[in-house]
Amino acid sequence: DVQMTQSPSTLSAYVGDRVTITCRASQSINSWLAWYQQKPGKAPRLLIYKASSLGSGVPSRFSGSGSGTEFTLTISSLQPDDFATYYCQHYNSYPLTFGPGTKVHVK
Amino acid sequence: EVQLVESGGGLVQPGGSLRLSCAASGFTFSSYWMHWVRQAPGQGLVWVSRIKSDGTSTNYADSVKGRFTISRDNAENTLYLQMNSLRAEDTAVYYCARSDYSGNSYFDCWGQGTLVTVSS
Numbered sequence: 001d002v003q004m005t006q007s008p009s010t011l012s013a014y015v016g017d018r019v020t021i022t023c024r025a026s027q028s029i030n031s032w033l034a035w036y037q038q039k040p041g042k043a044p045r046l047l048i049y050k051a052s053s054l055g056s057g058v059p060s061r062f063s064g065s066g067s068g069t070e071f072t073l074t075i076s077s078l079q080p081d082d083f084a085t086y087y088c089q090h091y092n093s094y095p096l097t098f099g100p101g102t103k104v105h106v107k
Numbered sequence: 108e109v110q111l112v113e114s115g116g117g118l119v120q121p122g123g124s125l126r127l128s129c130a131a132s133g134f135t136f137s138s139y140w141m142h143w144v145r146q147a148p149g150q151g152l153v154w155v156s157r158i159k160s161d162g163t164s165t166n167y168a169d170s171v172k173g174r175f176t177i178s179r180d181n182a183e184n185t186l187y188l189q190m191n192s193l194r195a196e197d198t199a200v201y202y203c204a205r206s207d208y209s210g211n212s213y214f215d216c217w218g219q220g221t222l223v224t225v226s227s
Contacts (some may be wrong), residue, residue, distance in 0.1 A: 030210070034213035034214070036152075036214075037190070038152075043202055043217035043218065043219055043220055043221075044152065044202075044217055045212070045215060045217070046215050046216075047206070048211065049211070049212075049213045055215065056215070087151065087152055089152070089213065089214075090152075091211060091212040091213050093152060094157070094166045094212075095166070095168050095169070096142075096154040096157075097154065098151055098152040098153065098154070098210055099151075100150045100151050101152075
């Protein structure tokens, strides 16, 4: 099974900051990686698929990069609506697995 | 509007059974692979199961294999998860989620979730 890790686990930032979250896979997953945003009590929302493709309706301040085993999610200028938990997920093979999440909160 | 609405959650005793439903609308349900994903209280997301668009192929997480069964009724636009031999560790919010049109297993649409609590 492919194991996913994320760093950092928590992140404190100001509105306007550039934020980067890293996701690593235990083996190569090519570009079969997605990123999600989840707010408390809500379902996750797709942000990025195929490592760098923006989901429908997702603001352009979100971007993704990477391939193989190392990936990043970048928020170019953090907005008040972006304080949430972010998860990566591989879909290279079954079982599908998610990273443990990165919680972004106000500094 | 694309919509997924789960139902069927509730309190069940260990060893009991429950069937979850997910009603789909706003898209051609029979064309999409569908999944169940769960989230224990305060924890992360865990993929549970997947079914192909025509129902001919399924996959399960090891933790539920042999106890849970995913199925679908394309005529009724509904996805199901039959859960048997439930354990305390199955306590979670269960989400149904849609794969993309090509069958790539990332999730472009999620339901609001239904809570399953396994406790005596």
